[in-house]
Amino acid sequence: MDMNIHIQISIRSNLGAICPGVNINRNFDIDWGVSSASSSPCSHIYAGIEPFSEPESRFLKSILEEYKETLTLYFSLQNTGGFLAYPWHYEKAASGMFRQHYLLGLDMIKAMGDNYTQDVGSIAYGDRISGTSSDYMAINEVLYAFNIDAAPRGSEGVEVAVEDIGIFIDKVWQAIRIAANNFIP
Incomplete structure (x- = not known):
């Protein structure tokens, strides 16, 4: 089973090192730029200049297009709070897969x-x-789409201390293993 992990922040910014760049988890075309997204390149929730403006989001779109018929499980990994979340993020409602996700x-x-x-x-x-x-994947018929927010937000914001990275990788891998085992006969 192939597992792809993507990075949520693109370091491409027209302001260089001054601003962090696009938050990839705001760069998909589902309700783009409406809620909890910024048009400022210096914001950690900068959505980019348009949907799919970043190579990372275009790459994920191409993966979906190529494997749509067989793609059943998707994870977006983040480090903003100790949550496991599932669609929908863009509206105050649950998807039709709420019970299964739960x-x-x-x-x-x-x-x-x-x-x-x-x-x-x-x-x-x-x-x-x-x-x-994850909303983009769900709206495009990927049955299970999760955001795993592995690290609690602390005084360092969304940066994970180097010594904690291994701990979070182990925790996330355990969650992915459990989910993947549900789909392997």
């Missing part, structure tokens, strides 16, 4: 540790979020 999410959280919470994205984060990759 039940699988319980097992994934158990594998990661009980300090994670799960919910529909807009509820978990307390607001609507436009342009997420």
